[in-house]
Amino acid sequence: MSNSQRIDDEQLRDEQLRLRRPAGIRSLQLGEVKVTYVPDGAVRLTPRGWLxxxxxxxxxxxxxxxxxxxxxxxxxxxxxxxxxxxxxxIDAGVGPLSVPAEPGNAVGAIEGGALLDSLAAIGRDPGSIEAVAFTHLHTDHLGWAYHPAPGTDGPAFTSADYLISEPEWTHRHLAKEHGTNEEILAALEPRVRTVTDGDEIFPGVHVMLTPGHTAGHAAYVITGGGRRLIAFGDALHSPVQIGHPEWAATVDHDTEQSTAFRRRLVEEMARPDTVGYGMHFADVVFGRVVHGAAGEGATWEPVDA
Known part of the structure; x- marks a missing residue:
């Protein structure tokens, strides 16, 4: 076996491993803006149950x-x-939870709780975060915004506003079907500031409404250094959907609408100088969409710099 073939085989094995493991801390620089994925944990999904x-x-x-x-x-x-x-x-993880898998449930085991340690590892005090912007009101995105920080009786983000799209907050009762109970909503409410499509919520960060997964699901578009990054939340859950945007998640509120936005997002992320961020995308959270030759389907290509 030649050295080049050995390197190619090692790269292929690494790419496959990344699709099967949770992401670690990963960063990209967009001009003056730095984006960093801060891990909290992982969720196991049954493939046919979820899709x-x-x-x-x-x-x-x-x-x-x-x-x-x-x-x-x-x-x-x-x-x-x-x-x-x-x-x-953008989003606040699962929080300090450990939930075992239940037979017949589309969601398997859930493990969370590492986000504050991840922030500490990169030198960021959660109290210095000025706002937490949520893609939607499901509990695996709200975790540390309502769970008390260790040794305290309040969340770790002591100075942060909670930014939620206006239609998502207006229809917050729908989130109760997915575990976001009255107690969680009440914990969030004093800090909530609603936002709408196109709002700039931070330097270079704009709201892009992408309803379908929930009634007011939001993506966030981050621009800098001649590039843009689309943080698309739960519009897509796995890189396998890049080539199959017609595969809706079982919990999507409106599958026709979510499918339409998945198709739009796939095309947007195939544009030059565009990177996507998928919180749930295993260990390939940053990537670009690449269309194959001769009309072949789109694929997700990891971006690490």
Missing amino acids: PATTDEVWAEHAAYLDETGHLVASAGGLLVEHGDRALL
């Missing part, structure tokens, strides 16, 4: 996306956006 339009044959063909237990590995955490001394966090 009900798929079949056993589909997953036999896409086995590279499944871990040794046959699950899709979904990272869980937040995206830290820094501009000088200022900081914004």
